[in-house]
Amino acid sequence: MVEHSNRKDSRAAEAHQSSCLDPFGTWKMSNAAHGFGYPSFVSYNGLEMVWAILFYVPRWLWKNWEAGKVSALRMDLNLGIISEVEKKLKKKLLIDYMYSNLKHHNFWAYRYFFCEFLSLINVGGQMVLLDRFFDGTFFTYGIEVMSFADRDQEDRIDPMIYVFPRMTKCTFHKFGTSGNIEKHDALCILPLNIVNEKIYIFIWFWLLIIGFLTFLVLVYRAAIIFSPYIRALVLRMRYRRVKRECIDMVIGKSYVGDWFLIYLMGQNIDSVIFKDVIHELAKKLGYRSRDIGET
Known part of the structure; x- marks a missing residue:
């Protein structure tokens, strides 16, 4: 605990020390003597691009695996x-497809569940990546x-300034009148860090919220996978017009x-x-009732 506290105090103090201006005009704070550096604006942008790509991966995978099946069956x-003729024809096609392909959709569905699991791994991975x-x-x-x-006043260190320093000592390198490179020290404000924090x-x-909600979705999904009763219950609650006995028959x-x-x-x-x-x-699966006639 003492070592961690000393490290934080040291880093907070060093937040006002040496930095340099890179060739692209972006601030990059560094402290070679203490073996750590502060990320540059370019690094922030690169990290945000990585986030966007990683968060898009599950959607891209499912979009390719789903391959427009639902849209085609619709x-x-x-x-x-x-028209009634068109409606009957399309309903018959849909019913025939679902009946003839019954028990053949597990692999297709599990790929969607995998994308949900991948989303949780993605959130956890983003936290680890940002922490590093x-x-x-x-x-x-x-x-x-x-x-x-x-916190007590004497122990209070603003964590936002600690992670995103707002002021630093800058060293500018430019050509002097004799053609030699001259160094000029100045106290610089880093206004972008006020936004970054x-x-x-x-x-x-x-x-944190996305990770928690995704975890709840996976718990719900596990219940769906292992419990036919919950699957039937979800359909009964979601589609109240459908007869309960028909749902139970189809799920069974x-x-x-x-x-x-x-x-x-x-x-x-x-x-x-x-x-x-x-x-x-x-x-078609064997349910018999006078309440259900030809449609």
Whole structure:
């Protein structure tokens, strides 16, 4: 604890020491004597590009794996107002597809679940990446900011200034009148860090919330995978027009991949048409009831 405190005090003090201006005009603080450096503006931009790419990867994977299956099966049945002949034909095509391909959608669905899991790994990886980027200070950055006001005055070090220094000693190199390179020292303000400290405190909370919500989604997904009862319950709650017995019949004769496809189709086609599709599918699977006639 003492070593960690000394390290923080030392780094906070060094925040006002040497820096240089790189050839592209961006500030880059450094302290070779103590073996650490402060990230430059170019580094921040590069890191944000990495975030964007990594967060897009799960969506890109699913977009390629899904390959427009739901859109193809929808067949304009989301419109609702279509001719009866066309409606019957398209419903029959959809029912025949779902019946003939029953129990063959697990691999397709598990790839979507993998993308959800990859999203959680991505959030955790982003936290680790940022923590390494900021020399082990990002994990506790939000906590430090929230607890800053409650600390004793003599022990109070603003964590935002500690991570994002606002002032530093600058060394300018330029050609003098004799043609030699001259060094000029000045006290420089880093106004961009005033913005960066606010951005990264938002990112800290944002990643924390996203990680927690993604974890809850994975818990829900695990319950869906291992419990047919929960799968049926979700469909009954989401699609109340469909008869409970028909849902139970379909879920009892299908796998989780079929449930996932049915759930997505319910979100993408007209609710009345979806009800007819599930009722007809249940009849093909063996459900018998006078309440369900030909549709």
